[in-house]
Amino acid sequence: RGEIRFENVRFGYDADRPILNGIDLVVAPGSKLAIVGPSGAGKSTIARLLFRFYDVTGGRILVDGQDIAKARQETLRAAIGIVPQDTVLFNDTIGYNIAYGREGASEAEIREAAKGAAIHSFIESLSEGYATRVGERGLKLSGGEKQRVAVARALLKDPPILILDEATSALDSRTEAEIQATLERAEQGRTTIVIAHRLSTIVDADEIVVLDHGRIAERGSHAALLEQG
Ligand code: ADP
Numbered sequence: 001r002g003e004i005r006f007e008n009v010r011f012g013y014d015a016d017r018p019i020l021n022g023i024d025l026v027v028a029p030g031s032k033l034a035i036v037g038p039s040g041a042g043k044s045t046i047a048r049l050l051f052r053f054y055d056v057t058g059g060r061i062l063v064d065g066q067d068i069a070k071a072r073q074e075t076l077r078a079a080i081g082i083v084p085q086d087t088v089l090f091n092d093t094i095g096y097n098i099a100y101g102r103e104g105a106s107e108a109e110i111r112e113a114a115k116g117a118a119i120h121s122f123i124e125s126l127s128e129g130y131a132t133r134v135g136e137r138g139l140k141l142s143g144g145e146k147q148r149v150a151v152a153r154a155l156l157k158d159p160p161i162l163i164l165d166e167a168t169s170a171l172d173s174r175t176e177a178e179i180q181a182t183l184e185r186a187e188q189g190r191t192t193i194v195i196a197h198r199l200s201t202i203v204d205a206d207e208i209v210v211l212d213h214g215r216i217a218e219r220g221s222h223a224a225l226l227e228q229g
């Protein structure tokens with residue numbers, strides 16, 4: 001479970017301005033693909049299409065052989081966890097924030113996800129636990145704690161696919177290293193797509209693609225790409 005295939009995928013937010021110009025990708029179950037490239041290249045757009053925030057304008061995206069345009073949205077989203085760069089939390093409880101988008105998650109699932117994100121103990125130490133309100137009118141969480149809530153949200157329902165969209169790039173280097181370690185554990189046994197802008201952060205990827213102006217400019221292993229410079 002967790003095979004991803006992009007076949008000649010084309011997309012533009014506006015009809016007259018193409019953003020992705022024919023993307024072909026195959027990510028084998030359990031493997032890790034890294035997408036690098038300059039800002040504006042279309043990296044996050046790839047993640048948004050996979051999660052069906054938008055529909056492709058040409059080509060198709062298959063998950064486990066099924067065209068996602070024909071899948072039930074709920075089924076697709078339960079199979080994919082996304083961690084964005086900046087997580088904005090709702091003025092509600094920590095439990096609500098972890099379960100956001102996954103209505104019907106059980107308390108046991110929420111706790112498991114929080115454990116996977118290494119934030120369960122912190123939450124348990126709060127006097128109101130998972131019922132603690134966060135955000136402007138509640139407990140202020142640090143940037144790292146917010147990202148851990150996002151990781152827990154992504155891990156809910158134990159998805160076979162994980163997308164990390166510059167998940168740690170807004171953090172200070174120490175917090176980044178801590179959350180990176182948590183993410184490395186979370187990646188085990190899942191198909192992972194990591195979006196990054198530096199080659200140095202993705203040494204363990206099975207394949208790296210360099211995206212430029214909505215096209216794949218280079219692809220290969222980390223070593224091969226470093227050699228080319
Ligand atoms: P990257 O992640 O590589 O920085 P993005 O995928 O975020 O690039 O964006 C690719 C291009 O699409 C950029 O030119 C950006 O301005 C544009 N873009 C992103 N989101 C939207 C949107 N919601 N509406 C219109 N254009 C967008």
Ligand code: ADP
Nearest residue numbers: 077081082083084085086100101102150153165
């Ligand atoms: P960005 O464009 O910065 O990546 P989004 O606004 O697309 O952020 O999503 C923010 C967060 O909300 C992400 O963690 C995403 O996984 C989550 N999210 C949004 N909608 C859903 C949904 N329907 N199901 C699960 N998670 C969702």
